[in-house]
Amino acid sequence: MEANTIQQVNPGKTPRLSGKKKVKQPWMLHFMVLPAAVMVFIFSYIPMGGILMAFQDYKPKPGLLGSPWVGLKHFEYMWQNDYFLQITWNTLFFAGTKIIMNLIIPFFFALLLNEVRKMALKRTIQTLVYLPHFLSWVTLSGILIDMLAQTGLINQFISSVFGIKPIFFLGDGSWFRFTIIFSDVWKEFGFNMIIFLAALSGISPSLYEAAEVDGAGRWKQTIYITIPALIPIAIVVATLALGNVLNANFDQVFNLYSPLIYQQGDIIDTFVYREGLLSGQFSFATAVNLFKSAISLILIVISYRLAYRFAGYRIF
Amino acid sequence: MYHKTLSYRVFSVFNNVFLTLISVLCLLPLFHLLMVSLSSTAPANAGLVTFWPIGFTLEAYAKTFDNANFLSSLWVSVERTVLGTAMALVVNTIAAYALSKETHVFRARNIYLWYFVITMLFSGGLIPGYILILKLGLMDSLMALILPGLVAVFNIILLLNFFRTVPKDLEEAAFIDGAGHFRTFYSVYLPVSMPVLATVSLFIMVGHWNAYFDGIIYIKDASKLPLATFMQTIIVQADMSKLDPAAVANLSQRTIRASQIFISALPILLVYPFLQRYFVTGIVVGAVKE
Numbered sequence: 389m390e391a392n393t394i395q396q397v398n399p400g401k402t403p404r405l406s407g408k409k410k411v412k413q414p415w416m417l418h419f420m421v422l423p424a425a426v427m428v429f430i431f432s433y434i435p436m437g438g439i440l441m442a443f444q445d446y447k448p449k450p451g452l453l454g455s456p457w458v459g460l461k462h463f464e465y466m467w468q469n470d471y472f473l474q475i476t477w478n479t480l481f482f483a484g485t486k487i488i489m490n491l492i493i494p495f496f497f498a499l500l501l502n503e504v505r506k507m508a509l510k511r512t513i514q515t516l517v518y519l520p521h522f523l524s525w526v527t528l529s530g531i532l533i534d535m536l537a538q539t540g541l542i543n544q545f546i547s548s549v550f551g552i553k554p555i556f557f558l559g560d561g562s563w564f565r566f567t568i569i570f571s572d573v574w575k576e577f578g579f580n581m582i583i584f585l586a587a588l589s590g591i592s593p594s595l596y597e598a599a600e601v602d603g604a605g606r607w608k609q610t611i612y613i614t615i616p617a618l619i620p621i622a623i624v625v626a627t628l629a630l631g632n633v634l635n636a637n638f639d640q641v642f643n644l645y646s647p648l649i650y651q652q653g654d655i656i657d658t659f660v661y662r663e664g665l666l667s668g669q670f671s672f673a674t675a676v677n678l679f680k681s682a683i684s685l686i687l688i689v690i691s692y693r694l695a696y697r698f699a700g701y702r703i704f
Numbered sequence: 705m706y707h708k709t710l711s712y713r714v715f716s717v718f719n720n721v722f723l724t725l726i727s728v729l730c731l732l733p734l735f736h737l738l739m740v741s742l743s744s745t746a747p748a749n750a751g752l753v754t755f756w757p758i759g760f761t762l763e764a765y766a767k768t769f770d771n772a773n774f775l776s777s778l779w780v781s782v783e784r785t786v787l788g789t790a791m792a793l794v795v796n797t798i799a800a801y802a803l804s805k806e807t808h809v810f811r812a813r814n815i816y817l818w819y820f821v822i823t824m825l826f827s828g829g830l831i832p833g834y835i836l837i838l839k840l841g842l843m844d845s846l847m848a849l850i851l852p853g854l855v856a857v858f859n860i861i862l863l864l865n866f867f868r869t870v871p872k873d874l875e876e877a878a879f880i881d882g883a884g885h886f887r888t889f890y891s892v893y894l895p896v897s898m899p900v901l902a903t904v905s906l907f908i909m910v911g912h913w914n915a916y917f918d919g920i921i922y923i924k925d926a927s928k929l930p931l932a933t934f935m936q937t938i939i940v941q942a943d944m945s946k947l948d949p950a951a952v953a954n955l956s957q958r959t960i961r962a963s964q965i966f967i968s969a970l971p972i973l974l975v976y977p978f979l980q981r982y983f984v985t986g987i988v989v990g991a992v993k994e
Contacts, residue, residue: 416885417802417810423797424855425816431836431852432823438832448835503719515980518726522906522972523734526932530939530965531733534740534958539751541736578730579973606712641915642939664831665921677829685826704800 428463442675455671462675472676479655481565482636486572487629493577495622498584499614503606514585517578529643532571533558558644561652568653572640580625589612589622620699627695631688634680656680734969741765741962748959764963773970777934778926780846784930785912785971788850792908795854797901800863801889824857837922848922849915849930856911859904866900867893904980906975915973931968939965 437452442462444455466472483675497517504510520528535541536557543554557567575600591613599609638657647652664673736755740748744759752758768774801822807813827833833852842848870893878888894901919933929937939961 412809412879413885414810417805418812420802420885420889421816422796423795425819427851427855428820428823428857431833431854432827435736435828435836436826438835441832448838477736488813497723500719500723503716504723505716505719509720509724513723513727515977516730518980519973519976520730522910522915522976523969524932526914526916526936526940527965527969528733530961531737534962535733535736541751541754544751560769574730577757605709642917643936660830665834670831670835674831674911677831680989681826681829688825 439674439678441671442678444671446671446674448670458671462672463679465672466676466679474651475654475659476654478652479634479636479657480567482641482655483633486637487567487626487632489573490570490576490580491622491626491629493573494581495584496620497577498581498588498618499610501585502588502614510703514578517581519578520575521579523575525637525639525643528571528575529596529640532567532644536567558590559648561649564645564649564653568640568644571644572637583621583625584618587618591617624695624699627691627698628701630691630694631684633687634684717751724866734966734973738966741959741966743959745957745959748864748962749957761976764957764959765967767957767960768963768967772928773934775881777929778967781913784849784915784938785909787846788854788912789905789908790854791850792854793901793905796856796859796904797863797894798889801867801885801893803860804839804864804867819835820855820860827834834921842922844923844925844928846928849912851919852918853911853915856908858908862904863897863900866897870896899982902979906982908980909975912974935964935968944949952979 404535409510440452441455443459444452445458445459445461446455447451501510537543538554538556543556546552547554555563557563595613596609599613604612634656636655638655638658638661641653641655642658642661645658657680660673660677660680663669663676692701732755736753738751739755739757741764742757742760742762743753744761744763747753799854802810803813803817805813807969819905837843837848837852842851874892875888875894878892883891914932915930916936920936923929923933
């Protein structure tokens, strides 16, 4: 059909399309995926095989094939270990609090930002609040360690305004927890707001016009139009966050914690690093990590199913 | 009109002031750090510097750039960021182009997609990854910092979702003109995909510049440490054992620490405003499903 049309339009030329739905160079598409596929095989799939060491007493010398098999020994040790329960709780506490705060605060910030009518001001605010997201936790913990020190800016401010003794933000367990949550929200709330701003810009102006005609003020418009329009996307974000309840942010904790506050501040990921790479307990660390990955996998699959079921969300 | 009412005007003023204060709060810590780095040693150590330099001097920066460890780390970071971003862009965009084709054009598409997505859901974890690098003999090499994270499935998905919004007519026109897939990708898809390419480049560049953990575990030679790892060992762990003693004396000064932190954050502060206008569109369009 198409080929015929071309022939009729350009009778002098031979059409290059020979068939109707001929697929062009399919081998080329395989060739284009190949580099990525090979890299993923080497650096993602081969390490997955290394998980077997969780069931061994792995030693680098004989390697995966020569190390003795020990069954569930490392998992049993893990369960009997009170400290493991503590770090699991710490991880859940950090991740859970962050998930809730990083949903609620960006939600309301986006609502407030939506009311800024001067475009230049709105842009400037956006630029500033997205910025901390792009700074690394190394940079930020460098700044935090300096600012939260006993003689640092924050403690000076506190003692001059409230007249109280310096607070050990990073050396006291409860304050450490507060610092972790607060600094994470400070870093990420702006970036997490983007998705809500996108949803806000998608609301049809005619809805507001109709509300205006009916005599609704801005408050009523927010309650009955804006917030209901944001709820579906908020539900998707909350559902997808379910897969992250064991991710308390290694980079942040690793760069701020110290042996002083391990009891309240240590998380699964930092524990795996210390046990595995510093103490050389390869198998035990891999077992702890496998436990975490397996639970996370189940949660991610559930969360994506829920998000698809209730909001039709798909990643591709 | 609601925005003409008195109550809304009052709200609007308070709202603007409140949001401005919050956004200033996002910049203030960095600004304070800059001021410390520009002050003299004595007032800085005494904690007198707040938001203005006291005894203005560039001495801390001069000393920082005099430090051989800092300079070599700076160079390693530039190398890994430039090379790593270039390699990742090539590998990820061509893969995303192929995967953006419909199943009837590229029959193995869904198989490949699941092959990639599985790695997003599950990984071998820290120890097997470390042992792999050890066995491949990549310890202390630049490739240990680039290859493991070369394929970022999240970026491939952003790119392919964007590529799918490119009108099919453009592609068909290119095919009729005799272009192959590579030519179509290069001459048709790339020029119209600037927002998503800028977004993905920003993510990869920032990721490379900020990455420190791979340096901790894969690099033992102090002269090959990337800057982020150098900063992490010096400032966060306060572990000087990897460095020569002559350099250590300078590092304990607060102003020098501040200047190093600021220099390491500077490239991001410089790149960010240029790419910022792209990334919101890039993320939003890339996340749109059919």
